[in-house]
Amino acid sequence: MAMKWTATGMRLVLGIIFLGHGISKLIGGIGNTADWFVALGLPGFLAYMIAMLELVCGTMMILGLLTRLSAVGFIAVMIGAIVTVKLPAGLLGNNGSPGYELDLALMALAAYFIASKEIGVGVDSLLAARDGDAELAAAASERSVSSQTSSAA
Incomplete structure (x- = not known):
């Protein structure tokens, strides 16, 4: 920090x-x-x-x-x-x-x-954090879909 x-x-x-x-x-x-x-x-x-x-x-x-x-x-x-x-x-x-x-x-x-x-702290870091959050959300979504698919099988 x-x-x-x-x-x-x-x-x-x-x-x-x-x-x-x-x-x-x-x-x-x-x-x-x-x-x-x-x-x-x-x-x-x-x-x-x-x-x-x-x-x-x-x-x-x-x-x-x-x-x-x-x-x-x-x-x-x-x-x-x-x-x-x-x-x-x-x-x-x-x-x-x-x-x-x-x-x-x-x-x-x-x-x-x-x-x-x-x-x-600045615009670049805010954009990077936003993009990083989007990547984390996408990864979490993929894990959720993956776990639902394996549960259904």
Whole structure:
């Protein structure tokens, strides 16, 4: 039970962080973010795609909806950030440039949700419980029919 609530908390934190980053891209002016991407040698449209991924997947992670798929998106974004921006600054950063330690931590947290069966309380777990209950009901029904058939024979 404690693991379920721990996973829920971790999922909420991860979702809030990415949702916050998506919102900050919009508030700061997505055009400014696109210009910054271009200055880095990246296509400007990538800023829009990343902001959308952070907004949508952040929200889905908070809701616990398509948790594993959202985690895959987060890992892709973090790998991109490390390779294109943060790698030269090193793990902890240098000369005022941030390092990639936070990116690695967020990747590890996202990887947990890809690999673990426990994703906490959310839409995914409610759907899984509902499907599991349907399977249990079907199995019980089959046992009931089977026992009635063997009793009749």
